[in-house]
Structures are given as C-alpha cells and as structure tokens.
Amino acid sequence: MSYTQFRNRVEGLALGLLAVDPPPAVFSARGIPWDWVAEVAAAASGLTWDAAGLTVPSEVLGGSRFNDEDGRGPYHHREQLVAAATPFTAGLDHGEMMARLRRLNVQLGWDHDTVVDLPLAQLGETPVRAALWSALYAGAHAVLQPSIAWDASPFQAFWTPLVSPPED
DSSP states (O other), rough: HHHHHHHHHHHHHHHHHHSSOOOEEEEEOOSSSHHHHHHHHHHHHTEOOOSSSSSOGGGSSSTTTTTTGGGGHHHHHHHHOTTTEEEEEEEHHHHHHHHHHHHHHHTHHHHHHHEEEEGGGGGSSSHHHOOOOOOOOTTTTEEEESSSSOOOGGGGGTOOOOOOOOOO
C-alpha cells in the first residue's frame, strides 16, 4: 500500500472514531493490519492507546462509520490538541515517542529508501509495532511477510515507559 493509501485509511479510521464522543482511550488487538492503522489513527487524534481502553468498533474498521462525516470536524479540530506532552501510551507521550524514533532511525540507518520486511504473524507484538512506527517515521517501506525471521532486538525497549528521576 502506498503512503497515500495508508494516510487515507488512517484518516478514515480517525473520522470513524471521532464521529461519536471520542473515548479517552482506544485499543485494537485483532492481529490484523487494521490494528496498526487504528494505532496511528489514535495517535493522530490525540487519543491514548491503552489495552484497557475502548476496543475499536468493527464498524470503524472499514465499515459504516469509517468515513463518517460527523468525525471530520472533530478530527481536524484535534490537530492543535496533539502536542509533545500529549500522552500516547502508558508512560510515553508524543514528544518522547518522536525522540525515540529519531534515535532509533539513526541507529538503524533507516530512511525513505529503506525497505523493511516484517513478520505479519507477529503484527500485534510490541517489537513489530515499534518497527512499523520507525519505518513510518523514516519514510521507509514496510512489507508484511507471511513468515520470516527478523531481528527484533533494536525494538525491544521502545515502549518501555519513562522512569521519572527520584525527587530530592
């Protein structure tokens, strides 16, 4: 899928999520590519991605609410609400996530010419999610393969929550 197709799917899913009163947190763990689209849509909408959050409804995943016009206004009005300090997942805000992606892509040497093969069967696992985010940030092309061996080690600690320094 091209970046434009991906962006359109993310926006469509975000519109569906915001067509009703937006929940404070959402989550999708069906083990399908739509989970990744839902995660990016949540981030773009300033919603928290949390396993305890509202399960993304099936009708938002390409169904009747996918491009619900009622979500268009709320989606575009949330743009200014998503800032570095906006929480995204447990102990990780947007600013820290971007900093981690920057560091990771420097370490990996990923850029817009990079093609990354990732295991489709492990799509819901945290290292693959981190690799997808890293590829998106780098402008790389991620290809989900049915069955491959890959090195997950660079991505193991990506989602580790920030540890606050001890107070004096």
